[in-house]
Amino acid sequence: MTSRTPAPAQPSVALREILAFDDGGSLRLLLAPAGHDVGVRGVAVGDEGPARPLDGCLVLLTGPPSASPGAADPVRAAADRGASGVVLREVEGVAAAPQVLAAAEEAGVALLTRAEWADWTDTAALLRSALACARAGRGDEGPGPAAGGAESLSELAAAVAEYTGGSITIEDTRLRVLAHSATGPDADVLRRSTILGGRVPDWRVAELRRSGMLRALWTSRDVIHRAADAEGPERLIIAVRSGPEVLGSIWVAGDGRPLRAGAADALRRAADVAAPLLVRHRLRESGAARRSELALRGLLYGDGDARTHAWSLGLSPDAACAVVVAERRAAAPAPGDRTLDVLALQAVTYRPSVRVLRDGERLLVLLPVEAGPERGALALARELAVSAAPGGAGVLAGAGPVVSGAPGARASCEEALLIVRVLRERAGAETEPDGTRAGKPYADAAGVGPSLDVARVLDAARPVWEAGNGPVHDLVRADLAAGGELVRSLAAYLDSSGDVARAAARLVVHPNTLRYRLRRARERFGVDLDDPDTRLLVTLAVRLSG
Incomplete structure (x- = not known):
């Protein structure tokens, strides 16, 4: 790991301001020998390489946890290099070692711990976002619409509405409304239904998916413009990002009047300000999200009680469901390839009750089967495979069978995994001159035919053969x-x-x-x-x- 030292010009932010930003409880302050107003200039990661200055940094010490006496030496080393504070991993239910507390007290550095359910990536994002938000709030990030003073997403939505002359919604990656500006009398029907329902209506999501707008939004780094038409007013949309990661989006609707000339520029600046606010919103739910991930993993892989996992996910354990699995064709992705990240965003908008697990270079999607006209697992598998790349060249997707309740999710997942394996074997086999062996990049059990049972037979026969x-x-x-x-x-x-x-x-x-x-x-x-x-x-x- 390498150190990250802030530029000397960066102004410091009081430790108390950073702690105030963490309303999700992922950080805990154990000691502050220099007081709560000690200045923090940046975030760094402790390393084992050549020592570099850490003047004013909060240093993430990723080695021994706070409960280990072995963490005392890294605390002293960080203090010797100018750190204003250090963050150690907390072991739930175990107090910090006395040697570690003494080392921080003697060195005069603030000692913090991160919750066991958080991870270092989340912690770094939280701290950097807190610094950016504090600086933006007092104008350190430079002038511009919405650049200063927005302490919440609702305040930001109101500010962006003023600068753009439109109506605003700020949404997460599930297209749930997190904040919106005041709704005027000329607001269109779509905006009203989106705000009242708390999320973009399903029919609208389907339309955005068919038109390619959703994929364009998640992959674009600039403002997207949609001209007014018979279906609705002029709209501007931009994705909110933290580095390469998409956090959500901001939508501006004209609502019967033209948007202001500088609306696009105001929206770009607003996206920068929204990033730390969306990070805070995400981290506020981080503990629950990690527990949900563990429950989903346990449900799909058959680890623990399936009915308990279903309740933890907010699903009825007796509701029918199916599992869709999508895997990359290539063994290793190209640098910067975020295909599965985009597909995960697409899957969660397929239906509000969908749950998605990213497991390495694989997506596992739990699809509850609802009453009424059913958009099935095969349709989702097709959508993921075909939209991953032209002709579905990048992803193989398998649709497991519909099972009667949560206890059957593991069996549906196993069959979907097996279908993907069959598709991979077919894709790697030599084809006939007419290409008939290549087939589609997606299938259910009927689509792979006897090959599915052959795969099961081979799995059963392998131990006998090897012995x-x-x-x-x-x-x-x-x-x-x-x-x-x-x-x-x-x-x-x-x-x-x-x-x-x-x-x-x-x-x-x-x-x-x-x-x-x-x-x-x-x-x-x-x-x-x-x-x-x-x-x-x-x-x-x-x-x-x-």
């Missing part, structure tokens, strides 16, 4: 160690139903070459493909060997 021995085992192990040429030839021959010419064409070899290899399997290893049992075992072996 066995005999001629087929000898052939596979020896040939794979030598490069796998014979195993690939056997696979092509069996996949072609014993048609030598067709199999040779797939392998791009002469038919006599393939005949020689099959003869070698019989003569060297005693593997006779004319024997039905041997042929079945070889089929399983080449499938299990990949």
Whole structure:
């Protein structure tokens, strides 16, 4: 990890102002030897590299927790380098070690801990946002509409309305309304229904998705303009970001009158001011969000009581549901690729009750099945796969079956994972000249047909195969160690139903070459493909060997 030192020109902010910003309780002050007005100039991460000045920084010490006496030395080291305070990880229910408290007292640095449910990324975002918000509030961030004085999202919405001449809604990534300006008599029906309902109506979300507006919003870094039409007034929209992460969006509606000439510039500045406020809003719910993530993970992977997990997620444990899984095709994403982040945003707007879990390079989506016309799991899988990239080139998506309640969510998830695996194997297999093996990048059980049961059989057979021995085992192990040429030839021959010419064409070899290899399997290893049992075992072996 590397240190991060603030620029000398940055003005300091009193520690009490930073603590006041944390209304979610993720930070706790244990000691402040220099008082609560000690100045903080920036945020740094403690490192093990060359020592650098940390003048006025709050330093995140990511090593031993506050309960460990071993944290005392990093506290002293940070103080020696000019830190005004340090933040240690708290162990819930365990007091800070006396050695750590003594070290902070002697060094004269403020000692804080972060809650165990928070993480270092959240903590850094909170502290940096607190600094930015405090500086903006007193004009340190420079002049401009909405730049100073907005201490809440409601105040910001009112200020932006004044500078743009429009009506404002500030929304999170689920398109829930967090704040709005006053609603005038000329407000359009959509704005009124959005504010009264607390979120953008489902029909409108579907329209934004179909038109590509949602994807444009989550990927754009500038103001998006929508001209007035028969459906509604002129609108300006901008995503609010913290670095690459999307926190929410600000919408400006003309409401029957033209927006002011500088409305777009005012909206850009407002997005900068909104970022720390949205960070605070997000962190206020951070504890509940992490508990929800643990409950969703437990529900989908079958860890713990499914009914309890469902209640924790605000869902009825007896409601029908299905699981959709989306995975990248590529083993490793390109630098800066945020495809799954965008798809996660898209999934949560599919329906208010949807729950999404990001698990590495995979998305798991719990889709409650509601009464009335059903937009099913397959439709969501198709939407995620197709919208990920032109032609669905970037993501494979599998739709699990509808199950009768929360206890069945694990089974639906397992089947969706298996469907994605089948799609991946098909995508990686050699295709016929007409491309028929490639297929769609999304499917449910019906879409992959017998391949799903074959995958289950292979999983069940793997332990038996790995524990066995005999001629087929000898052939596979020896040939794979030598490069796998014979195993690939056997696979092509069996996949072609014993048609030598067709199999040779797939392998791009002469038919006599393939005949020689099959003869070698019989003569060297005693593997006779004319024997039905041997042929079945070889089929399983080449499938299990990949």
